[in-house]
Amino acid sequence: MKPPNWASSVNKIFRFLLCCLVVVSCQANADSTQVARIKTAQYIISDSATLPPPDAKWQPITLPHHAPKPTERELIGYWYKASFDVADAKQDEWVLFQQLVSGGEVYVNGALIGETPSANEKIQVRWYLPELWLIPPSALHPGSNEIEVRFAIREPFTSFGEIDIGPEKLQRATYDQLLFWEDTSADISTALCLIAGSIIIIVWIRRPKEKLYGLFGLCVLFWGIRTYLLREPIVSTDILLYWRCGYYFATAGFIVLISTFLLSFSETSKPIFTKILIAYWLAGTAAFLIFGFQARHFIETYWLTGLIPFNLYAVAHVLNYAARQRTHNALAMGLAIVFALGLSLHDLAVQEAWVSWPEIYLMHLGIPAFLLVMIGILLDRFLDSLALVENVNEQLERRVNLREQELKYTYEQVRKLERVNAATEERQRIMQDMHDGVGSQLFSTLLMAQSAQLSQPTLVGMLQECLDDMRLVIDSLSPDESDLLPVLGNFRFRMEARFRAIGLNLEWHHRNIPDALNMEPNVGLQVLRILQEALTNILKHAQAKNVVVELVSTPTSLRIRVADDGVGFEIKPQSNGRGVGNMRTRAQKIGAELTISSLTPGTEVSLSIAL
Template sequence: MTPHFLLRLCSLGALWRLVWLSCLLSMGSGVAAQVRIQPDPALLREGDRSLSADVAVSDWSREDLRAWWAALRAVDGSASSLPAHLHPPDEAQAWQRVSLPDVQTRAASADFGGRQRVQMRWYRFRYAPPQGQWPTSVALYMPRVVGFATAVLVRTDEGWRPVFDNQSGVREQWVRPLWAVIPGALTSLHADRALELVVAVPTHTQGSYTVSSAWLGAREDLEVLQQRRWALQITVPQATGMTLVVLALFALSLWWRRRHEPAYLLFALASLGWLLRNLHYHMDLPRSPLVLHWFWWMTHASMAWVMLLTYLFALRFAKVQHPRFERLMALFVLLTSIFTLPWSQAYDTVVAQHIANASVGLIGTAFVSREAWREGSREMQLIVASLILGLLLGVHDLALLAGWAWPEHVYLMPYATLVIIASFLYAVRRRYLAALQQVESANEHLAERLGAQERELQAQHDRLRESERQQALLLERQRLMQDMHDGLGSSLLSAMVAVEQGTMEQDRVVEVLRECVDDLRLVIDSLEPVGHDIVSLLATMRYRLGKRLQVGGLTLEWDVQDLPPLPWLEPPDALHVLRLLQEGLNNVLKHARAHRVRIATRDLGERIEIRVEDDGEGFDMATAQKGRGLRSQVKRAQRLGGTLHIDSKPGQGTRLSLRLPVQREGRSSTETPEPGSTA
């Protein structure tokens, strides 16, 4: 926190807001819409505010006070039942002029033993309507009356008649405005003269009291002031208390999920402490004097604990923790709470509790302000500003409670609650946004690293694909060279040697060369991209071998149906398939003496079947010897993951059946099949 920040926010902002808020809140208790003081100060006109009154004092015993209250409960608006010695004095010399508000400050000591005497203070007002036109009902409004149960009496021809008795609400009288409506039946009796009424305020003989200025006039004119005062002093604190409950539950839910962050727990406890401090706004006070004293001790002592929790919450935003200060503050608050217990008779424990609260506030605010100044934390700076404002409002309420100043103001600490809680919420919000920003920054950093790694992996993948492509080309080149060397090269070399030696006839040379050309075409056809389509591969073979079959005197029957694609069908596998079918057709041409050959396909679900059938002579499978060529064909089919089956009978032709799987997992064309595959 910088000096410029303190000067601007605390000296100007906080102080100006305090003055503005105090003026606004006191508007309902100190300023009427229109104030007119008559030349005769004892006579009030319509809507006038009385700044003075006639006052008389009667010394009573406690028995007289109890008789007075009993009579008020029994008379029910009748003047005849009030004992004569409990009436306001009739002697003129008993009355004297007093300025309002009339305040007696709280003494340093208090007697709660009930042995001291009491006095009845009578405040007399006279009222006359303008131009003699009496309103439907006349009301008396006083912002604050502090004492025992207040009563309002109106003079009639029969004597003083009570029109208001606050015995039922005396415990809340210190914070609620006095509002007494005078029945029209009484005002009609004063059509030709002024209305005279008395406000009776019982007090201790040497006790404190406060009697504010009074408004007398038409009820509909003064009701606005009374409602405004009630809203500022009662409704707003009640709404604040309900808000604190919601915030406390919300903070507790956050802390339950994030127990490593005690700030949420401190926020919840401070909110509940504020609610306990303002509990008198939400419930009727206890009727027992002893219980009432303990109730006030609990609510006033809770203020020190609220401030302690507030400072602990603020220090959670500091970079350096201060456990020693926190323990000393907690010990001090505990001792002041014990010291101000209501069993003491030597001093006023309420004032002592407020002094202790002020001490806690000054010490804690000074320490937190120093830390905020040193660290420059914006959250702590705002909390300190709200604490300073709350401290000023607390001093205001202490002066109001003790009767030192501002007797007609409203209590402002409930409004300090809103300011401090707002600063808490700002601090939590700022921490939450900072955490979100850190997460977003970390996510951006991770995204950048992930992008870099992805680009690196893509480059590695491209290099790997290129390496695989080069390796595939090398393997394919080696395979082609091996096939040509073992097949085409071997056949050509054998034919060349035979021709040179003159041991091979021309027709045989032509046949060998034709077989070499067919084999070369098969190799070329296996390299054509067929997209794993076995039907396209068979169509290519038909185109290549069709003329040769026709020259050999064979009629080709084409019964090829649609087959599912074979994902594993690559050029090496395609060459194996073509060689199997070529070998089968060559056997038909050379040995079967057939006139017709049929090529058919079938979809068997998980497998497909390719058949080559002829109508030749056939042979006996039992006596036929399985030569080297047949074993080579079986192994070739096994490399494809399929099976090769040959079925023949003498005179019934031969059928070669090749079954291949649609899906072939974990096996390549170069792998040797497991033992047990049958043809």
Template sequence: MLFFLVLLRPAALWASTAAAPQGAVQILGTAVAHLEPEGADAWSGTVMLPHRWDKAFPGRAGRARYVLEIPPVPEGSPLSGVYFPRVGNQVEVFVGGELLLYRGALGDARTDAAKGPLWMSVPHRFLSPIRPTVLEVRATVQPGRWGGLATPQFGPEELLWPEYGARRAWRQWGAVGVVFSLALTGVVAAGLWRVNREPVYGYFALCAPFGMLRYADRLWDSPPIGWPWWGALLACALALHVLLLARFALALMGQDGPRVRQGFWYLIALELVLAWCAFTLQRPVLWTLGLALLLLPGVFAYVAAARRAWLTRQPEAIALCVACFIPLGAGLRDFIAVRLSTEGMVRTTYLPLATMLFVLLMGWLILDRYARQARAYQGLSNSLDEKVRQREQELQVSYALLQQEHAQHAALLERQRIMRDIHDGVGSQLVGLLSLIGKGRTNQAQLREHANAALDELRMAVDSMQTVDGDLATVLATLRYRLQPRLAATGIEVDWQVDELPTIERLTPHMILQIQRILLEAFTNILRHAHATRVRVSAHHHEPVAGGVRLVLEIADNGRGMDPLAGHAGGQGMANMQARAQAIGAWLDITAAPGRGTCVRMELAVEPAPAMPATPAPAPAAPAAPSM
């Protein structure tokens, strides 16, 4: 087969190689090719280089063999080499039947040699000084991957190596520069977006990772996933990168309106569908259409930037206009000269460099915009500080007046409360005492009892006004001090079991007075009716399953107890205790049984204070006779 291919060489190839001067760079512009596309007939013949597989067999994978001739090299010539501007996708290169260069394994789509130029040194022992040497390039090609063979060049290494090095540096270091600039400005934009949540910074921060993914593809020969999925992913990344850059430029100009947002989402959906279908269905023309559509938002952004620059003549607007023109012009040039042209295999794309310049200019505009905003905010802050100082002075005067009025109002309310407590408590007891005296039929014991009750009410009113700072234990200790002599005088032993109680922030004088009256009512009933010898007073707190902290007060005696039904009919003592408990948001329960004593249990919410039910829990027992 190789002999047959050599017989197909055109006469022009013999003439061009024979006439080439010694020591000069030779352009190997023709080759005898044997092409085997999948799903189509094989083809053999002479092709002019560069030969682009996707142009000859769009949407088809296959194998290709290119046979070229290296002109005779005189003995003593400097070391020679072959420079391949582009060849792929997986490649083996033979010189005189010897394998000198390969990239990947033929048919293994994980490697793509077409991402950069290739260099192959050719030792003198493989070259003939009197006749041409056969150069054979074998390649396997995947559709849409720029497979085929660009025009190789053969000549002295000292002449060709600089050209190869420059092209490789352009592709590799250009990609590094774009990735680095995108990463740097993307991080800055993300930081600024995190500070003030302005969409213009968010668009740039989002576009940076997609651009980094697209241009970083040049930096490795073996992508992380297989073809064509990797190609579809890179196409989607490029589409999102370009659209987000256009959206960023429009937002920077304040033209990110509803129509722009709607068109943006439509274009994203269309571009993603075209990119995915072009590679997965092996239809490169769909991605060519997608690239053409990507020029539209660029043209729109440039026209908007140019119009704004013409109207405002501001440096920022002019810089934005220039920045938008750079990637638009480079993208249009690459689309025509590289994507559509057969010569595109040997041409360098300008879009990466244009993207890097655009990104750097956008980074400068972002920082300048942020600096101007910071200066404006600083001026606004200074103005606000001055106004705040003026308002503070006015508020200080108003606050002093309000404090004075509040103190006067609080004093008035406190006087009213004290008057009400004395009227309801001490006053009612004194009225009852006067009524008994007026009848003239009471003995001294009854008068003493009513006088003591009036005195207890007065003492409780005074005690409730003492500062306790939310400490209920202090209130209980004061009550114990008041009642201990009376209980001891009747021979009743008191067992006080008061734990360390939590602070009750809402413990007001009114609440203290109501608690004292409930406890006093309980003790009064014990003294009058219980015939008890021992009373246990306990106070503790617990946390029920429903949450919160509740304070529990219990007074239990070992007296004769009572019948619950009789307690309801005997007087208003129990009803008064229930009413007082409801007034402070507490729950009261009185349990009693004949011969088993009586227990008064009160629960008070400490924190949080739950809403009390409209009707308290029923109390089955009450003192046998009214107390006050």
């Protein structure tokens, strides 16, 4: 799915807002003929609580008035007065100050009609909203009237705007519009920046490799903090220094971060540039914290202004990047940056009195536009990354399926080879076992028969042993039989017949034997041969009368004990004949423990096999 064209959407939103502003402006111009706008006035610097007399040092000015403080005193009082005409004194008139930054008391013909907190020894004030007051009919008289305003300031510049006087119906509409654009929109912008910045930083913490997310989140968060501090209307003088320091820190930090972000966005790596910016930012903030308000003029006039070239340098890289890439996102970013930069230059010019415009700040309108564009761009990047991940996952899934098929085929081939090898090894083992057992006994019997040294009973006995050995191999290696108990039963049946034929008593005892004793055929064969060797030795050499075979089973082992009451023999590990040696070798092959002890009378053979 193709990602949405956010740059086009942002462009449509800008055009819609511009149309709204044009409509509002036309409406205001249409109604302005019924509203008197005062553009000239007089002012005097005075701390007097009452209006100075007409012969005082009043100075004529043009509104808006925006001039540096003439003295170094911290708190200075001002009086402003202007004249206006009223045709009908019975009609309610409304006074609209487009912005009364320093607050103050408003009088008409000497009568107080309203007041807003102004700076004093305990508080500092700075208002960013229009003021609207009703002039009571009792305070007016036909003809010329006078409006007076008194306030005190700490700011480096005096700011007093134009005054509109007219009917409430027209003034109320203008006031609501100004209130929204100068105050409500700023509150919305601040909340939006704080929330969006926090969310973006959380996303960046989860994905620290996305450097752009982190830089942009910090930019938005710093701007939200800066706007919040700037628009706090009343600040106690006890914390004024720290409040101002926080404002400078957030403002300069935003410029540093946005410059770094723009360079990163334009794929320009400038580590030295970033380090210089950070050092400049921290040094200026520390200087103000050390020297206090004595450094305020330097900080606002030179230090903050000195950040503009750095920012312009980053903006130039973005514009160059947009010109080279010619993508919607790059162009939208360039336009948003130019728009925000223009508003920031306007605010700086108003703050430093470079122009005689009303002290109205607009930068908070640029940041939401920039934020909207950036969210769209980052969302596009996220969707592109998501599409890339999906594509990679599809390719990976195809490769995994292919590898699975290859592994499955390889596994089948390995299993076939294992089966072939297992069958080959089993055949070799059976052949070796037949050769070493039955073959060897038959060959020995044949040689002795050819030399005529065997009597008939001896020959029959040897052939019987060969037959027993062959049956033992066949029983133990049956492919359908892995249980040792049936094989033991056949073996017991054959051995009991032989013992009974020569008059020996053979008894079998068992304890805790389960229903089945599953063993590998090779292990079962070795157990039977050890048991066969032990019983055969008793038949040949023990001269016993009674023989006991005992089987004891535990959850982890099987123990077989063969005991007789014969003459016994002397046990010598290295010279007990081939029979005992074969028994030990077979036990070692299957990891079993074989114990042989000879008593007077009798012999005992014990075999322990782990299950």
